[in-house]
Ligand SMILES: Nc1ncnc2c1ncn2[C@@H]1O[C@H](COP(=O)(O)OP(=O)(O)O)[C@@H](O)[C@H]1O
């Protein structure tokens with residue numbers, strides 16, 4: 001069964017620039033905009049440019065690419081946090097998004113309160129959250145800090161809590177944007193175990209990471225993106241090799 005499908009998806013952002021321009025040049029630009037309203041294309045950036053792919057339920061896919069390639073944009077579109085400029089996106093199943101450190105948490109609330117808040121956002125009932133509350137806290141290794149406001153947490157602690165709530169929720173698709181970058185060694189090892197288990201349960205996993213080694217461990221398939229376009233969508237080793245060769249050029 002198809003889990004995620006992108007058909008000719010383009011996402012365009014307006015490039016915001018704060019540059020000093022003289023009054024004369026600003027008048028000139030205003031004039032040009034009146035004369036040729038659709039002529040100015042240089043202020044737009046195609047974060048994703050006509051991207052198509054399909055991910056089947058149970059696949060684990062690594063998204064690879066240099067900074068600014070369009071990886072996070074792709075995950076935000078899957079999570080329905082932003083909308084495509086054109087093209088269609090189809091997603092089947094409940095999503096657990098781990099896209100930004102602290103997203104889905106309220107800084108003034110405690111870890112305990114945030115587990116309930118985040119759990120509800122992920123579609124869990126209060127009853128379900130209460131049932132697995134202790135497991136969530138133990139997995140995140142935050143027992144001592146669970147009644148402290150999360151604004152006092154380090155980014156690693158945020159990620160541990162976010163990951164723990166997410167994997168205890170009843171999701172079908174896990175999206176993770178560079179979670180290994182802030183997690184420590186122990187956390188990475190735990191993720192490794194957990195991913196193995198999630199894969200056996202048939203969950204779909206889409207990961208962004210600059211650690212090719214981690215991606216090769218977690219994923220069977222890779223999608224390499226460069227300047228908003230897919231360069232290669234293939235078996236993970238092949239994609240990592242191509243990325244390394246490309247970077248050395
Ligand atoms: N909200 C936004 N507004 C304007 N430009 C954006 C926005 N989000 C991303 N971009 C631009 O889109 C491109 C792709 O960004 P992103 O998907 O974050 O790249 P990556 O995650 O691969 O590093 C970049 O050039 C970035 O500057």
Ligand SMILES: [Mg+2]
Pocket residue numbers: 071072073177
């Ligand atoms: Mg990114």
